[in-house]
Amino acid sequence: MASSPTPGAPTPGAPNPAAPSVYSTSPGEPPIERRTIAVLVDNEPGVLARVIGLFSGRGYNIESLTVSEVDPENHLSRITVVTSGTPQILEQIKAQLDRLVPVHTVRDLTLAGGFVDRDLALVKVAGTGEKRVEALRIADIFKAEVVDAGLDYFVFQMHHRSDKVDRFIELMKPLGLVELSRTGVVAIARGARGL
Amino acid sequence: MTAKTEEAPAAATQDPKSELPNGAELLIKALVEQGVEVVFGYPGGAVLPIYDALFQQNALRHILVRHEQAAVHAAEGYARSTGKVGVVLVTSGPGATNAVTGLTDALMDSIPVVCLTGQVPTHLIGNDAFQEADTTGITRPCTKHNYLVKAVADLPRTLHEAFYVAASGRPGPVVVDLPKDVLQAKGPYLSKEKVHHRSYRPQTEPEPGAVEQAIELLANAKRPVIYSGGGVINAGPAACEALGQLVRATGAPITNTLMGLGAYPGTDRQFLGMLGMHGTYEANLAMYNADVMLCVGARFDDRVTGRLSDFSPGSTKIHIDIDPSSINKNVMVDLPVIGDVGRVLAAMNARWRERDLATDAKALDAWWQQIEQWRARDCLAFVQDGDVIKPQHAIRRLYELTRERDLYVTTEVGQHQMWAAQYFKFDSPNRWMTSGGLGTMGYGLPAALGVQIAHPESLVIDIAGEASILMNIQELSTLAQYRLPVKTFIVNNQWMGMVRQWQELLHGKRYSESYSDSLPDFVKLADAFGAKGIRVTKASELDEAIREMIETPGPVIFDCCVAQDENCFPMIPSGAAHYEMLLGPNDHAAKPISEEGMVLV
Numbered sequence A: 001m002a003s004s005p006t007p008g009a010p011t012p013g014a015p016n017p018a019a020p021s022v023y024s025t026s027p028g029e030p031p032i033e034r035r036t037i038a039v040l041v042d043n044e045p046g047v048l049a050r051v052i053g054l055f056s057g058r059g060y061n062i063e064s065l066t067v068s069e070v071d072p073e074n075h076l077s078r079i080t081v082v083t084s085g086t087p088q089i090l091e092q093i094k095a096q097l098d099r100l101v102p103v104h105t106v107r108d109l110t111l112a113g114g115f116v117d118r119d120l121a122l123v124k125v126a127g128t129g130e131k132r133v134e135a136l137r138i139a140d141i142f143k144a145e146v147v148d149a150g151l152d153y154f155v156f157q158m159h160h161r162s163d164k165v166d167r168f169i170e171l172m173k174p175l176g177l178v179e180l181s182r183t184g185v186v187a188i189a190r191g192a193r194g195l
Numbered sequence B: 001m002t003a004k005t006e007e008a009p010a011a012a013t014q015d016p017k018s019e020l021p022n023g024a025e026l027l028i029k030a031l032v033e034q035g036v037e038v039v040f041g042y043p044g045g046a047v048l049p050i051y052d053a054l055f056q057q058n059a060l061r062h063i064l065v066r067h068e069q070a071a072v073h074a075a076e077g078y079a080r081s082t083g084k085v086g087v088v089l090v091t092s093g094p095g096a097t098n099a100v101t102g103l104t105d106a107l108m109d110s111i112p113v114v115c116l117t118g119q120v121p122t123h124l125i126g127n128d129a130f131q132e133a134d135t136t137g138i139t140r141p142c143t144k145h146n147y148l149v150k151a152v153a154d155l156p157r158t159l160h161e162a163f164y165v166a167a168s169g170r171p172g173p174v175v176v177d178l179p180k181d182v183l184q185a186k187g188p189y190l191s192k193e194k195v196h197h198r199s200y201r202p203q204t205e206p207e208p209g210a211v212e213q214a215i216e217l218l219a220n221a222k223r224p225v226i227y228s229g230g231g232v233i234n235a236g237p238a239a240c241e242a243l244g245q246l247v248r249a250t251g252a253p254i255t256n257t258l259m260g261l262g263a264y265p266g267t268d269r270q271f272l273g274m275l276g277m278h279g280t281y282e283a284n285l286a287m288y289n290a291d292v293m294l295c296v297g298a299r300f301d302d303r304v305t306g307r308l309s310d311f312s313p314g315s316t317k318i319h320i321d322i323d324p325s326s327i328n329k330n331v332m333v334d335l336p337v338i339g340d341v342g343r344v345l346a347a348m349n350a351r352w353r354e355r356d357l358a359t360d361a362k363a364l365d366a367w368w369q370q371i372e373q374w375r376a377r378d379c380l381a382f383v384q385d386g387d388v389i390k391p392q393h394a395i396r397r398l399y400e401l402t403r404e405r406d407l408y409v410t411t412e413v414g415q416h417q418m419w420a421a422q423y424f425k426f427d428s429p430n431r432w433m434t435s436g437g438l439g440t441m442g443y444g445l446p447a448a449l450g451v452q453i454a455h456p457e458s459l460v461i462d463i464a465g466e467a468s469i470l471m472n473i474q475e476l477s478t479l480a481q482y483r484l485p486v487k488t489f490i491v492n493n494q495w496m497g498m499v500r501q502w503q504e505l506l507h508g509k510r511y512s513e514s515y516s517d518s519l520p521d522f523v524k525l526a527d528a529f530g531a532k533g534i535r536v537t538k539a540s541e542l543d544e545a546i547r548e549m550i551e552t553p554g555p556v557i558f559d560c561c562v563a564q565d566e567n568c569f570p571m572i573p574s575g576a577a578h579y580e581m582l583l584g585p586n587d588h589a590a591k592p593i594s595e596e597g598m599v600l601v
C-alpha cells in the first residue's frame, strides 16, 4: 500500500492541518478515570476466567483484581477490580460485567460515594548493618509489622491504601528489597448499607 | 433398558439408583420437556450414549449433517425461521472445535442455540485424552454462557438453565459440555418448573418515564427517522407488529439493518430500504439529516454508522434495547430505554394513543418531500442490456418470480448477499436469514437446510456466491438424505466479488488471490449429489430457468453465470460518512479514503 499513496492524502511526517495540535487539550479527548468496582459472582468454575477474558478480549485495563469467596453458604465470591478508562469505556465495563450470566451485582464504589480500600504486601528485605537498621526504622514509621526475620533479613507485612504501600516499597528498594508479594486491592463502601 | 441395567457395574445392581435413567436419557427427557423437536448433529465416541438413547425413542428427530459447523448454522436457520431455540449435538474434541465458527456466528447475531458437546470422562479431563479439547475454555468467548456438567445430578437443571439463558434477554448460543461418564451415570430427573436461575434476570419492562420521554421526542420531531434491527425480529412477530403501529402512528420513515429486514413491510412506502455501507441513498441521508432518531433493537454497528464523528450529527437519539451493554457502546445516545423491544413498543403505542399525540404534519410533509427527492435518485438502478446477465438483474428477477410464494431466503457472504438485501423486499419477519455480525461464508446452505426442516412445504432459497458455496458444499449430501428441496442460487461471477471490489476501489486494482479458479462444474456437482443442476448464461433465458428451478420438487443447484466486474453500490467506503456515499461506477470518492479508513475492514 505504501508504494502508491492515494493522491491528495497527507504525506507521512508532514504536518496535518486537520490533526489537533499536540499542545492543545482538545475537548474531544475525554479524561481517563480510575474506578474501583465490586462484583458479586457465583463461585463456580470458570467465573474468574469469564471476568478476565472479558477484560482482555475487549481491551480494558486491569490495574488490580482480587477475588475470594465471601459467602460460602450461598457460594458467592466477591471480585474487586481497579480499572481505568474514559467514562464511556467505564460504563461499558460495568454493563459488560453485569451481562455475564453468573454475575449477581456490579457496584461502582468510586461513584457510589466513599469507600475504603486496602492492599497488603509482604516485603522481604535482606541486608546487615546500617541498612538493616534503617529498614526497620522506616517499617516502624509505616506501621509495617515484622512477620519473619533472620539475622540478615526481615519480612515486613504492610497493609494500607495502595499508594502508601507503593511508597513503602520504594523506600525499601535501596535498603535491600529482594522479594515482594501483594494481594491487590480489596474495597468496601462506607456507610451502614451492604452490597 | 433392561440389557443396560444388566451391564451396569455389579455394585449398582442392588442400588435403587439402577431404576433411574442415565444421563443420556435424562438429557433427552429434558430436551423433550423444552419442546425440542429437532436436533442437528454428528456422532462420535464421547456422545455415543446420547446416540444410543436417541435410537430408542421417537420424540426427537435427529438430522445428520456432514460437518459440525453446518450443524450450528442449520440450528441457527431453524431458530431464526421459527423463533424457537435451535439445538446442536456434537462429539468432543474436533466435533466441538468444528462448531466454534457457528457458535461465534450465533453470538454475533444473537441467535438462541443450545449446543451439546461430548467430553471425555471426568477422570480424564486435563490429561490430553483422545479427542479431548478444553471446550468450555475455547467456547467461553464465543458463547453467551457455557457449562461443564460434572455430575449426573446436575444435568437436568443445567440443561433447563441452558435453554433459559439461550432464549431470554438478548438471545445467544449456550454450550453444555457433557463428559461421557456423566452420560452413563444414573440420576433423578428434574422438571423445568423446578429450575430458577440464581442470577440471570434481564430487565424486560421499560421505565415508564423513559417511555413518556421517547414518545414526546418523537411527537415533537420535525425530521424523525426510525432505525430498527435484528432485536425486533428476535422479540417476535408481536414486536414487529408493534413497530409497524408506531411507524404508522408517527408517519416517520423507517430503515432496517441487514439483520432487521422484514420487521417492517419492505414494500411499504414508509420503508426506505436498508441503511449502512451498502444501504440506500434515501436511508443514509435520512439518518444523516434527521432531528430525532429512534433506534430499536439495533446496535450502531460500524457497517451502519460509517465514520462515527459524522453519524447523524444533528439528531436526538433514542435507543431501545434489552441489553444495557449496547447502550452508548459506539454512539452516545440521549435517551436509553432498556427493556424487551416488544414491550417497550407496545407501551409507547399505548401511551401515544392515550395522550392522543401527533407529529407536526407540516414539518413531516416537508421531510417526506426531501426524502422523496433522495428516493428519486433511484440508487439501486442498473442497466441490463445485452445477453450477459448482470448479477443485480439475476437477483431482482429471482425476487420478482418468487415474491408471491411462501418464501424463505438465506445467503452466503459477499456481493450477492448485499444485492439480495437490496433487491428482495420482505413483508414479514423470520423470512430472511443471513450472517450479519460475523459475515460467515458458508452460512447459507446449512442455514437453508435448517429452515427447510422447519418449513418442509415452503420454498427455501440460498442466494450464494460461487466462492462461499464451496465452504459448506458437503451439505448437499444432507439435503439428499432428507429429501430437502433447498434451491441454491449461485450468483457466479467467478470472483470473490466483494474482495475484488475492495481491491479495485481501495488497493489499486491489484487483484490478489480473489479469482475463483478451478471451480467445479456446478451442474455435474448437482448431479453427483442427486440434485438438479441448471446453468444459465444468457439474460434471455433467465426467467424460464428460474421458473424451472421453482417448479422442481427436489433440490436444485442453479449456476447463474453473471458479469464478472459488477460492483455493489451504493457504497460508503470504510471510514467515510453517510453523505460520502458512492452511487455507481462513475462516482469517485469525494475524498480519498482516509488512512484511518484504510485500516478498517
Ligand SMILES: Cc1ncc(C[n+]2csc(CCOP(=O)(O)OP(=O)(O)O)c2C)c(N)n1
Binding pocket: B412, B413, B414, B415, B416, B417, B439, B440, B441, B442, B464, B465, B466, B467, B468, B469, B491, B493, B495, B496, B497, B498, B499
Ligand atoms: C469464512 C470467511 N472467509 C473469508 C471471508 C472474507 N470474504 C468476504 S466476502 C468474500 C468473497 C465471497 O465471494 P463469493 O462467495 O463468490 O461472493 P461474491 O462477493 O462474489 O458475490 C470473502 C472471501 C468471509 N466473509 N468469511
Ligand SMILES: [Mg+2]
Binding pocket: B414, B465, B466, B467, B491, B492, B493, B494, B495, B496, B497, B516
Ligand atoms: Mg463470486
